Amino acid sequence: MFRLTLALALACSSICWSWAPIAHASSAVEGRVTEVTLYRGQAQITRTVPIDGAAGRREVVVSNLPEQIVPNSLFAEGGDAVEIRAVRFRTRAVGEEPREEVRKLDDEILAAQQELDLTTKRQALLVKRTEYLAKLEGFIAPTAQSDLTKGVLDAEALERLTTFDFAQHETIATEEVELAKQARTINERLELLNRKRAEITAGASQTIREAVLFVQKQAEAPTEIRLSYLVSNCGWSPSYAMRAAADGKHVRVEYNALIQQLSGEDWNDVDLTLSTASPALSAAGPGLAPLHVMLASDARDQDPFGAQVAANGPSDAAQQAPQQTEVYFGRGLSKSQVLGKLEGLQSQKLEYSNAVGNAGNFVDVNRFSWNLNDVASNYQQLELNGDATTLSVLRSEANGDSDGPSLSYRLGSGVSLASRTDQQMVRIMQTNMESQFYHVAVPVLTSYVYREAELKNTSDEDLLAGPMTAYLDGRFVGKGELPTVARGQKFVVGFGANPQLRARRELVDKSDSVQGGNRETRFEYRLVVENFSDQPTPIRVIDRLPHAEHGADIRITLGETSDKVSEDALYVREERPMGLLRWDVEAPADAAGEAARLITYKYAVEYDRKFVVSAPSSKETLQEEFERLQRDRQKR
Known part of the structure; x- marks a missing residue:
C-alpha cells in the first residue's frame, strides 16, 4: 500500500514526471465519494477512482474537487495492481460557450444602450438650443432699446421675436421632461437585462479544482485507487432525546448527530464515521524536552504581580524582570487569576497540539513541539511554586472534562448528506x-x-x-x-x-x-x-x-x-x-x-x-x- 502526501509528491515530482514519456494520455474522471470521516470542524473524504485500460504509466486527472478542500491534505493510495508515483493539486479557470438566450440578451442590451445614447445626445442638443435663445435675447433687448430711442422701433417684429422666444422655451421644457422620462425607462430596462444576464451566466466562468495523479498500472485488469483529502466548513455536534414511559421503568435514549455540511460537494450513499478527534497529517507525535529550573529570589514584596528577580544581582534583575513577569506566578494569586492563566495555557496547548498534528515536515513538527513544551513548562511551574489557592484550582481543573474523550461512531454505509446551509440530523444510536x-x-x-x-x-x-x-x-x-x-x-x-x-x-x-x-x-x-x-x-x-x-x-x-x-x-x-x-x-x-x-x-x-x-x-x-x-x- 502506497501513501504519498502532497509535500513528498511535490518534492519528487520533477524526477517522476521526467524520467520517461507517459505511455497513455491523461484521462479525466471524478470517481465516487465512498467514505467520510466527519470531525468537529473538518471531514476526511475518500473517493474511489477507477483505473481502466492497458498496463503502463499514465496521468489521471480527478476533477470537480470541492470548493472547501484543504490542498496540502491530498494523498492517494493504490494496491498491488497500481503504484502511485506522484500526486499534485491544481486549479484552473474554465468558461462556457455563450448560449442563444445570452446572445439575445446581449442584442437587447446593445439596442437599449443605443437608445440611451440617442436620448443623451438629444438632451445635449436641448442645452445648446437653450444657450442659443439666451444669446438671441441678449441681442433683441439692446436693439429694441436703441430703436425705441431713435423712434424707429418695429413693434410687430419685436412681438414676433418675443412670441418665438417664449414658444421655444416652452417646447424645450416639454422635450426635456420627455427625454428625462425616456432615459429613466431605458436605464431601468438596461438594469433588468443586465440582471437577467448575470443570473443566466452565473457560474459560467469558474475555478475547477483537480488532483493530478501519475500512476504505474501493473496489469490490464481494471483496478481502482483511493484519493483522500480534508474539507473544511463542516462538522457535527451531539443531540439527545430522552423518552420515558409513565411507569418509569425504562428510558429510551436517542443519540443523534446534528451535521453542518457546506463543503461544496454532496455525500451520497457514503460510509460515514463521526469522530471527536482532530485530523492529523503528521505521523509523529510531539517530543518531550527536559524541564530546566534554577533558583531565583522571591521579589513578590517589590512586584505585586509576582515577577521573578534573577539571582545574578540587581542589575540583571532590572533587565530581566519585564520579560520574566509571567515566570514566577504560582503564589499570591486569586482563584480568578489562576483560572485566567490556566485558560490561556489551555488555549495555547490546543493551538500548538493541532499545529503539530497538521505539520507536514520535520522542522515544523519540532517547532510546534517546542511551543507545546514551553506551555507545559509554565503549567508545571504553577505546580512547583503554587500555594494552596493555586493547587486547589489545579486539582479541580484536572478533574474536568474540558477536552472530552476522543471517540468515533461508525454509522455504516448508505448515509447521504447534501452540501447545504440547513443542519441535517442522523441517528447514531437508539437504546x-x-x-x-x-x-x-x-x-x-x-x-x-x-x-x-x-x-x-x-x-x-x-x-x-x-x-x-x-x-x-x-x-x-x-x-x-x-x-x-x-x-x-x-x-x-x-x-x-x-x-x-x-x-x-x-x-x-x-x-x-x-x-x-x-x-x-x-x-x-x-x-x-x-x-x-x-x-x-x-x-x-x-x-x-x-x-x-x-x-x-x-x-x-x-x-x-x-x-x-x-x-x-x-x-x-x-x-x-x-x-x-x-x-x-x-x-x-x-x-x-x-x-x-x-x-x-x-x-x-x-x-x-x-x-x-x-x-x-x-x-x-x-x-x-x-x-x-x-x-x-x-x-x-
Whole structure:
C-alpha cells in the first residue's frame, strides 16, 4: 500500500514526471465519494477512482474537487495492481460557450444602450438650443432699446421675436421632461437585462479544482485507487432525546448527530464515521524536552504581580524582570487569576497540539513541539511554586472534562448528506436503559418538585456532552444538558416538574441565649411535602445548614431530625461536609393539608457575641464551587 502526501509528491515530482514519456494520455474522471470521516470542524473524504485500460504509466486527472478542500491534505493510495508515483493539486479557470438566450440578451442590451445614447445626445442638443435663445435675447433687448430711442422701433417684429422666444422655451421644457422620462425607462430596462444576464451566466466562468495523479498500472485488469483529502466548513455536534414511559421503568435514549455540511460537494450513499478527534497529517507525535529550573529570589514584596528577580544581582534583575513577569506566578494569586492563566495555557496547548498534528515536515513538527513544551513548562511551574489557592484550582481543573474523550461512531454505509446551509440530523444510536425515577424537592428555593431519573449507560458507546430534549409519556417536558458519560457510568436526567407535588419550608422556632462571651442561636424548621396523586412517591428533600469557612470562629451543630439524613455514599462524601442536608423519604398517596409528609430538624449556631453572622463578600469562588457540585450531581 502506497501513501504519498502532497509535500513528498511535490518534492519528487520533477524526477517522476521526467524520467520517461507517459505511455497513455491523461484521462479525466471524478470517481465516487465512498467514505467520510466527519470531525468537529473538518471531514476526511475518500473517493474511489477507477483505473481502466492497458498496463503502463499514465496521468489521471480527478476533477470537480470541492470548493472547501484543504490542498496540502491530498494523498492517494493504490494496491498491488497500481503504484502511485506522484500526486499534485491544481486549479484552473474554465468558461462556457455563450448560449442563444445570452446572445439575445446581449442584442437587447446593445439596442437599449443605443437608445440611451440617442436620448443623451438629444438632451445635449436641448442645452445648446437653450444657450442659443439666451444669446438671441441678449441681442433683441439692446436693439429694441436703441430703436425705441431713435423712434424707429418695429413693434410687430419685436412681438414676433418675443412670441418665438417664449414658444421655444416652452417646447424645450416639454422635450426635456420627455427625454428625462425616456432615459429613466431605458436605464431601468438596461438594469433588468443586465440582471437577467448575470443570473443566466452565473457560474459560467469558474475555478475547477483537480488532483493530478501519475500512476504505474501493473496489469490490464481494471483496478481502482483511493484519493483522500480534508474539507473544511463542516462538522457535527451531539443531540439527545430522552423518552420515558409513565411507569418509569425504562428510558429510551436517542443519540443523534446534528451535521453542518457546506463543503461544496454532496455525500451520497457514503460510509460515514463521526469522530471527536482532530485530523492529523503528521505521523509523529510531539517530543518531550527536559524541564530546566534554577533558583531565583522571591521579589513578590517589590512586584505585586509576582515577577521573578534573577539571582545574578540587581542589575540583571532590572533587565530581566519585564520579560520574566509571567515566570514566577504560582503564589499570591486569586482563584480568578489562576483560572485566567490556566485558560490561556489551555488555549495555547490546543493551538500548538493541532499545529503539530497538521505539520507536514520535520522542522515544523519540532517547532510546534517546542511551543507545546514551553506551555507545559509554565503549567508545571504553577505546580512547583503554587500555594494552596493555586493547587486547589489545579486539582479541580484536572478533574474536568474540558477536552472530552476522543471517540468515533461508525454509522455504516448508505448515509447521504447534501452540501447545504440547513443542519441535517442522523441517528447514531437508539437504546433502552433501565431507570430509577424519583423526585427532588428543594423548598428553600422553590415550591415545585422535579422529576429525575438515574440511568446507567448500558450501551456500547460513550455519550458525549450535548443538549437534550426530554419526553414523558409522549409529552415534551423540557430541555437540558447531558454530561459526557462513559460506558457503564451512571448519570441523572431531569424530566420536569410534577404538578401533583408541592413543597415548602417553615421556620418553627428561633431562640437566642448568651453564655459567657458567646452567643448561641437555636433554630427549628419544618419541611412540608404535599402529594395530591393517588400513588406513593419517593422524594429526595434537600435543605441546608450554614457552612462556616472557619470552624473555629463559628460552630454549627445539627440537632434532632425527625427522619434520618441520607446515607448515599456520594452525598456523604461530597455534599454533607458543605452543610447540605438530604432526606430520602416517601410521600404517601393523597398526602395533603393535615396529612402532608413532614420533616423537622433543629440546629444551633454559636459564635463570639461581639460579631454577627455575615455572608462572604466575594461570590466568584462560591459560584465556581456550586457549578462543580452541579456537574457532580449529574454523574453518579
